[in-house]
Amino acid sequence: MKKEERLVKKITQKSKDFSKWYVEIIKKAEMADYAPIKGMMVIRPYGFAVWENLQNLLDLRIKETGHSNAYFPLFIPESLLEKEAEHLEGFSPEVAWVTHGGKEELEERLAVRPTSEAIIGNMYSKWIKSYRDLPVLINQWANIVRWERVTRPFLRTTEFLWQEGHTVHETAEEAQKETMMILELYKEFTESELAIPVISGIKTEREKFAGAEATYCIEALMADGKALQMGTSHFLGQHFSKVFNIRFEDRNQKLQYGWQTSWGVSTRLIGAVIMAHGDDSGLKLPPRIAPIQVVIVPISVGDWQKTVLPVATRIKNDLKQAGIRVKLDQREEFTPGWKFANWEMRGVPLRIEIGPRDIKNNQAIAVRRDTGDKTPVALKELKEKVSATLADIQKSLLKAAFKYQQDNTHEVDNYEEFKSVLENQRGLIKTFWCGDSACEDRVKNETMGTIRAVLLDKDKSGKAKGKCVLCGKETDKLVYFARAY
RNA sequence: CGGGGCGUAGCGUAGCCUGGUAGCGCACAGCGUUCGGGACGCUGGGGUCGUGGGUUCGAAUCCCACCGCCCCGACCA
Numbered sequence: 001m002k003k004e005e006r007l008v009k010k011i012t013q014k015s016k017d018f019s020k021w022y023v024e025i026i027k028k029a030e031m032a033d034y035a036p037i038k039g040m041m042v043i044r045p046y047g048f049a050v051w052e053n054l055q056n057l058l059d060l061r062i063k064e065t066g067h068s069n070a071y072f073p074l075f076i077p078e079s080l081l082e083k084e085a086e087h088l089e090g091f092s093p094e095v096a097w098v099t100h101g102g103k104e105e106l107e108e109r110l111a112v113r114p115t116s117e118a119i120i121g122n123m124y125s126k127w128i129k130s131y132r133d134l135p136v137l138i139n140q141w142a143n144i145v146r147w148e149r150v151t152r153p154f155l156r157t158t159e160f161l162w163q164e165g166h167t168v169h170e171t172a173e174e175a176q177k178e179t180m181m182i183l184e185l186y187k188e189f190t191e192s193e194l195a196i197p198v199i200s201g202i203k204t205e206r207e208k209f210a211g212a213e214a215t216y217c218i219e220a221l222m223a224d225g226k227a228l229q230m231g232t233s234h235f236l237g238q239h240f241s242k243v244f245n246i247r248f249e250d251r252n253q254k255l256q257y258g259w260q261t262s263w264g265v266s267t268r269l270i271g272a273v274i275m276a277h278g279d280d281s282g283l284k285l286p287p288r289i290a291p292i293q294v295v296i297v298p299i300s301v302g303d304w305q306k307t308v309l310p311v312a313t314r315i316k317n318d319l320k321q322a323g324i325r326v327k328l329d330q331r332e333e334f335t336p337g338w339k340f341a342n343w344e345m346r347g348v349p350l351r352i353e354i355g356p357r358d359i360k361n362n363q364a365i366a367v368r369r370d371t372g373d374k375t376p377v378a379l380k381e382l383k384e385k386v387s388a389t390l391a392d393i394q395k396s397l398l399k400a401a402f403k404y405q406q407d408n409t410h411e412v413d414n415y416e417e418f419k420s421v422l423e424n425q426r427g428l429i430k431t432f433w434c435g436d437s438a439c440e441d442r443v444k445n446e447t448m449g450t451i452r453a454v455l456l457d458k459d460k461s462g463k464a465k466g467k468c469v470l471c472g473k474e475t476d477k478l479v480y481f482a483r484a485y
Numbered sequence: 486c487g488g489g490g491c492g493u494a495g496c497g498u499a500g501c502c503u504g505g506u507a508g509c510g511c512a513c514a515g516c517g518u519u520c521g522g523g524a525c526g527c528u529g530g531g532g533u534c535g536u537g538g539g540u541u542c543g544a545a546u547c548c549c550a551c552c553g554c555c556c557c558g559a560c561c562a
Contacts, residue, residue, distance in 0.1 A: 019555080027496085038553075094561070148561060149486075156561070229562060266562055299521050337522040355521055365521085448558090485562090
């Protein structure tokens with residue numbers, strides 16, 4: 001009871017006003033703050049540390065699969081951006097343009113990159129001459145600007161950070177294989193590091209990336225029942241290689257256009273982590289990406305500086321040596337109770353309390369952020385217990401998120417039920433769709449639901465055929481509908 | 486970009502209708518007592534009342550324009 005009162009007092013409840021909760025958590029946990037420019041935010045040190053952890057973990061995977069990092073220019077000449085018509089049309093409403101250098105008006109406008117296919121394609125055409133130059137497997141970590149009308153911290157900001165892979169291959173099969181490999185890599189990454197389960201599949205024509213042949217995606221279900229696109233992997237075919245003239249002489253001495261892919265995830269993932277795991281007490285960060293995995297709060301009573309603090313310090317050093325990101329909060333201006341609440345707000349996965357009573361018993365109290373469980377742990381076992389508990393928290397966060405996803409995935413076979421689910425419960429709707437964009441548009445107009453992904457064959461698990469939820473036509477397209485961010 | 490709502494200290498707000506010294510809580514600073522779930526007392530600092538213009542002797546308050554934010558639609562990682 002007391003606990004609930006406290007929470008109500010401090011932050012908006014997640015269930016009561018999700019949007020407000022989300023923004024409040026971000027500000028109070030010092031993840032980010034609004035900048036004095038519309039739609040732009042400052043990622044504060046705590047939030048940026050999450051990004052750095054996430055980035056490192058993903059970067060490792062990208063490199064393990066044979067890719068190298070590089071960096072391309074922020075500005076893209078208009079003439080380059082114009083080359084792929086569909087691409088330009090898709091992005092032009094949200095491109096920021098540089099028109100002046102100092103006082104001089106530029107002869108050609110420069111786009112602030114909304115994505116880098118164009119500038120990278122331009123460079124690749126210079127570098128690729130032979131099949132021996134392939135595959136080109138390059139990734140870049142960069143900032144992107146898209147002039148969005150509606151923005152939200154992390155989920156959609158005018159400028160955001162991301163990673164974009166751009167590869168070129170000899171054959172369509174190879175490029176397709178790369179596209180799918182990255183899709184799987186993203187899926188594995190979000191599940192094992194962010195503890196967010198995702199659905200994956202292919203986008204419809206309507207939803208695919210401007211200029212791509214096919215867009216594959218991972219999508220996660222958020223706590224308000226809306227779906228969030230977490231990452232995309234595009235099979236670009238030869239669209240860009242044809243317009244940027246990326247040609248090579250193949251093994252039969254014939255000139256061929258390269259087969260390309262591009263793929264990316266962004267700082268949006270941080271927003272997903274906040275929404276997926278957070279609760280009324282604040283953030284819950286998965287241990288794998290938490291800037292602080294363990295916080296030690298000494299109980300500052302009596303001559304604690306002489307009795308408690310040395311033990312707390314020793315614990316800190318032990319854990320640090322074991323490779324755990326640990327912080328000892330020995331500030332005197334705050335009471336233990338305040339610190340408990342504060343670190344919970346910031347989502348630290350595990351707290352260790354140690355006071356005079358514990359010292360006597362040669363123990364400390366370990367408190368889990370995910371469950372709230374308090375367990376006394378013998379000091380000599382602490383290192384092992386902490387490591388094990390962190391691993392368990394990571395697992396249980398994923399498990400809880402997975403359960404939520406399952407509980408909110410509705411298999412539906414008629415449109416009445418479809419509408420009612422989307423209206424009342426939201427969540428993911430798994431159903432058949434004929435493939436006709438007229439049916440897709442009708443759903444969007446009537447329910448605001450969109451097709452998040454068309455399931456790939458391997459994920460269909462037996463359900464090969466069914467009837468379109470709208471028109472009733474026989475189809476093999478099993479899809480997920482949802483309202484989306 | 487349409488429809489609605491809101492801008493007063495870092496945050497949450499009172500005051501606006503009926504023009505006349507900007508107030509409160511939290512946070513912040515200092516000192517002291519505290520400290521096992523958001524401590525308490527005393528003292529103190531902090532305000533272009535979103536911005537610009539107008540009306541008026543006088544504007545947070547009335548009028549106009551603009552900007553920003555939130556919600557609901559259209560567009561998107």
